[in-house]
Amino acid sequence: MDERLEKFLIEWLGGWPGTPGVHVVGADVRLRPGWDGSTTNVLGVSTPDGGVLSVAPALADPVRAAVRTWDDVPVELPRAVGRPQARAFAGTFRYATDPTDLPDAGEWIAFTDERLPAWLRPFGGEALVAFGSDGAYAAGVGIKRHNAYGMEISVGTDERHRGQGLASRLVAQAARHILAAGAVPIYLHDPANTASDRTARRSGFPDLGWKIIGVWG
Numbered sequence: 001m002d003e004r005l006e007k008f009l010i011e012w013l014g015g016w017p018g019t020p021g022v023h024v025v026g027a028d029v030r031l032r033p034g035w036d037g038s039t040t041n042v043l044g045v046s047t048p049d050g051g052v053l054s055v056a057p058a059l060a061d062p063v064r065a066a067v068r069t070w071d072d073v074p075v076e077l078p079r080a081v082g083r084p085q086a087r088a089f090a091g092t093f094r095y096a097t098d099p100t101d102l103p104d105a106g107e108w109i110a111f112t113d114e115r116l117p118a119w120l121r122p123f124g125g126e127a128l129v130a131f132g133s134d135g136a137y138a139a140g141v142g143i144k145r146h147n148a149y150g151m152e153i154s155v156g157t158d159e160r161h162r163g164q165g166l167a168s169r170l171v172a173q174a175a176r177h178i179l180a181a182g183a184v185p186i187y188l189h190d191p192a193n194t195a196s197d198r199t200a201r202r203s204g205f206p207d208l209g210w211k212i213i214g215v216w217g
Helices: 003-013 057-066 070-080 118-123 166-180 194-203
Strands: 022-026 042-047 050-055 087-095 107-110 126-131 137-147 150-157 184-189 211-216
Touching: 003 042, 003 050, 003 137, 003 150, 003 184, 022 057, 042 070, 050 057, 050 070, 050 211, 057 070, 070 087, 070 211, 087 194, 118 126, 118 137, 118 150, 126 166, 137 166, 150 166, 166 184, 166 194, 184 194
Parallel strands: 022 050, 150 184
Antiparallel strands: 042 050, 042 211, 087 184, 087 211, 107 126, 126 137, 137 150
């Protein structure tokens, strides 16, 4: 495993296993605000070889008792964290160590720039943005700065500029920027989102069978 990825997972989840199976970690990090100021009392990453369910410390014992295999997650995890009506989800977790060598498509501008659409402002820092020939926003990337070792890429394209490959070029450009800063670029998406899957593959984020686990609702 890439050293940066391992450091990211250990800090983000509170631990990372060296053995197969489900490893439940009671982690204080689940009580602290994340990149957007909110807290998440359950978060997991699974791989074909194992993974971690990171939960608030008070939830560790109930989750360990209820979730013994990854097959238990859909039904047992919401119950174990006290949210039986909620839904467990498993999104696609990707990372890149060698982004595709696509040409740059955007420029880094401050999140306060008035040209940015509203969805990019909450990320803070700088956003990577491509503008159309008329100077208006065409596509952009926001960075979720989870910690010093891992940063998550979110991308969106204006309807008028879709189908031009802008998203893939921006994601690859952002990934190179994150790697140069000493972190690993992360890309998460709904498995049913074919556009995100296509963008990820084109920009150098392979699907290695990793999943991001959470509870919604």
